[in-house]
Amino acid sequence: MVHCSQTCQTPRNVLFAGKNVSIFEDIVFDQGLMAASQRIAQHFALERNAIGHDDAFSVITLDRIVEQFLRWRLMLPRVKPFYAVKCNNDPILLQLLANLGCGFDCASRGEIESIVKNGLCSGDNIVYANPCKTKSYIRHAEQMGIRRMTFDSVEELLKIKEMHSSAQLILRIAVADPTAQCPLATKFGCDLDAAPALLQLARDQGMELIGISFHVGSGCRDPSAFREAISASKKLFVLGTSMGHRMQLLDIGGGFPGHDTAQITFEQVVHVIQMALDDYFPLNDNAQNDFVEIIAEPGRFFGSSPVSLCPNVIAVQRVPSSRVTKTNENAQQDGFMLYINDGVYGSFNCILFDHFQPRGRPLFDVQKCHSSDSKNCDGQMPQFPTIVWGQTCDGLDQVEIACI
Numbered sequence: 315m316v317h318c319s320q321t322c323q324t325p326r327n328v329l330f331a332g333k334n335v336s337i338f339e340d341i342v343f344d345q346g347l348m349a350a351s352q353r354i355a356q357h358f359a360l361e362r363n364a365i366g367h368d369d370a371f372s373v374i375t376l377d378r379i380v381e382q383f384l385r386w387r388l389m390l391p392r393v394k395p396f397y398a399v400k401c402n403n404d405p406i407l408l409q410l411l412a413n414l415g416c417g418f419d420c421a422s423r424g425e426i427e428s429i430v431k432n433g434l435c436s437g438d439n440i441v442y443a444n445p446c447k448t449k450s451y452i453r454h455a456e457q458m459g460i461r462r463m464t465f466d467s468v469e470e471l472l473k474i475k476e477m478h479s480s481a482q483l484i485l486r487i488a489v490a491d492p493t494a495q496c497p498l499a500t501k502f503g504c505d506l507d508a509a510p511a512l513l514q515l516a517r518d519q520g521m522e523l524i525g526i527s528f529h530v531g532s533g534c535r536d537p538s539a540f541r542e543a544i545s546a547s548k549k550l551f552v553l554g555t556s557m558g559h560r561m562q563l564l565d566i567g568g569g570f571p572g573h574d575t576a577q578i579t580f581e582q583v584v585h586v587i588q589m590a591l592d593d594y595f596p597l598n599d600n601a602q603n604d605f606v607e608i609i610a611e612p613g614r615f616f617g618s619s620p621v622s623l624c625p626n627v628i629a630v631q632r633v634p635s636s637r638v639t640k641t642n643e644n645a646q647q648d649g650f651m652l653y654i655n656d657g658v659y660g661s662f663n664c665i666l667f668d669h670f671q672p673r674g675r676p677l678f679d680v681q682k683c684h685s686s687d688s689k690n691c692d693g694q695m696p697q698f699p700t701i702v703w704g705q706t707c708d709g710l711d712q713v714e715i716a717c718i
Contacts, residue, residue, distance in 0.1 A: 325357070331409035331432075335376070351375050351622045355677055359624060370625040370656040376410055378620035383414045386615070389584045392591060393608045396441050398568055399425040401613030402621065408434055411616060419443045419568075419611040420460075423451045430458045437461065441565065443527065443611060445470060445486050445502050452477040462563070464527050466504040468515060475519055483516055483523040484565060485509060487550070489530065489543035503528065509550055517557050525563030525607075526550050532568060532613070532668070537578060537586035540566065544587070548594035551606075561606070564595065568611040572618030580615065623661050624677060625654040628705065638699040638715065649699040650718070657704015657711040665713065674702060674714055 325336035338354060355373045362371065386395055396417035399408065403425065408418075412434035420426045421444040429440060437459030445466040447455075455463065456478040463478075465471050466486045474481050488503030504512055516523040526547040530539040544566065551561045566587065571580055595606055635649035636642055656662060664670040697717040704711035 331406045333406055335406060352677065355622055355624050359677055368626045368628070368655070370623065370654070370661070372624065372661070373622045374404060374407060375620045375622070376406070379407060379410055379616060380414065382616055382619070383411070383416070385580070386612070389581070390587065390610070392597075393566065393587070393610050395612050395616070396439075396443075396565075396609050397616055398443075398611045398613030399428065402617030403428055404617075405432070407617060407620070408432070416616075417441065417609065419613075423454050426455060426458055426460065430460075441484070441609070441611070443484075443565070447473070449473060449477050452481075456480070462524070464565075465512075466502060468512065471512065471515060471519065471521065475521055479521075481521070482563075483521055484525050484527045484563060485512055485516075485523065485550070486527045486529075487543070487546060489528050489539065489546050506546055510553055513550065513554050513557055513559065517559060523554065523559045523561075525561055525565065526554075527563075527565035527567060529567030529611070530569045537583045540569075540583065540587050541590040543567075544590040544594050564606055564608045566608065566610045568613050568615075570610070570612045570615040572614030572616075623656070623672075625656040625661075627652050628655050629653040635699045638701050647698070650701075652700055652702045652718070653705060654702060654713065655705050657706055657713060659704065659706055659708070659711060662704065662713050666710075672714070673716070676718075 325338045327334045327336055329335070336354075338357075351373055354375070358371060358373065362368070383395070386393075394415075394417060396419045397408075397411050398419045398421075400419075400421050405428070408428065409432070412418075412429075417439035418425075418429050418435060419441050420429060421442075426440065426442070429435060430437070438461075440458075440460050440462070442455050442460055442463035445464045447463070447470070452463070452474055461478075461480060461482045462484060463474065463481055464484045464486045465474060466488075471483065474483065486503045487509055488500075488505055513523065528543040528547065530543060544564075547564055551564075554561045570583060571578055591608065595608070629651075630653070631651040633649050633651055634645060635647040636645045638649035638651075658665050662672065664672065700716055700718040701712060702714040702716070704713055
């Protein structure tokens with residue numbers, strides 16, 4: 315038997331981004347985001363169960379998005395966030411970020427259309443931050459009024475010139491944190507030694523080059539990588555200016571943690587960035603730096619912590635614990651296999667592709683004591699070795715191993 319210890323009042327629904335958004339007037343966050351999100355999820359789980367809906371669902375706590383945005387503006391006032399749409403393209407999240415004043419980092423035609431066709435912002439507030447684009451996608455960007463786009467090679471520069479001669483080029487350099495959750499420098503960015511030649515080629519081809527970009531890697535673990543990248547960018551700003559380019563944009567990319575429980579905190583990353591900007595792009599250095607626009611491409615910072623995923627347990631199997639632990643220790647103890655209606659081919663693809671292990675918890679508290687004798691009840695339920703499986707028939711569709 316399960317129960318909800320504290321139910322929510324019926325929410326008030328409003329229309330936002332073409333969808334219904336539930337406003338819970340009685341929810342307060344004094345016990346933390348997780349507790350508030352859990353209460354909201356409990357409400358929807360009971361509501362959906364009552365009408366026979368048992369599909370997985372997610373809850374996005376919009377208050378958290380606003381909180382993260384204000385936190386960003388307070389701690390990085392010189393850096394405008396351009397949200398990485400690839401992280402989470404939920405239309406309500408995108409609309410809220412647009413209303414708050416975010417720009418958008420788009421990496422594909424579909425992402426561009428989701429922003430422009432919904433009127434979230436103009437092309438000036440979009441950066442086409444993919445250094446490898448098809449010709450048709452470049453042409454599409456031109457039609458959508460998007461001029462800012464990255465490149466990291468001779469071939470890409472010439473391709474952009476052919477398809478979008480009025481583009482504003484941003485040279486992406488390869489400076490990275492090798493310990494990042496998802497390193498990117500091997501795939502994208504030109505070597506620093508090759509950057510001067512690309513700056514000169516852009517000048518020779520009559521292309522407008524406006525700045526430098528980098529990405530230290532998604533899920534940065536070593537913030538010193540930001541300082542190295544900003545230092546390298548400054549040198550290229552000086553070189554580009556000497557060649558006749560109007561260097562006016564610095565894009566410091568992503569890598570910002572989405573959870574305070576991450577190996578590195580947002581505050582630690584911000585401290586390094588602020589110090590580096592003060593050293594290499596100080597506002598009081600000269601008139602030029604006053605006109606340098608500094609942007610970033612946060613993804614998980616906005617799109618991760620506000621979201622709670624609620625899959626449903628669709629099957630349970632009791633097994634010997636050795637089948638879970640792969641050892642003979644406590645072999646007589648029970649173990650369990652739980653099967654949920656989501657998995658690594660759906661919302662949990664982060665396990666395979668993002669090197670991230672999510673941790674689940676029961677949405678409802680189970681009955682804490684089955685004994686009729688309260689003297690024998692310590693208020694704790696026993697835990698069992700458990701594997702949580704996804705719903706497919708693939709043996710790799712394993713979501714978590716834990717004691718539950």
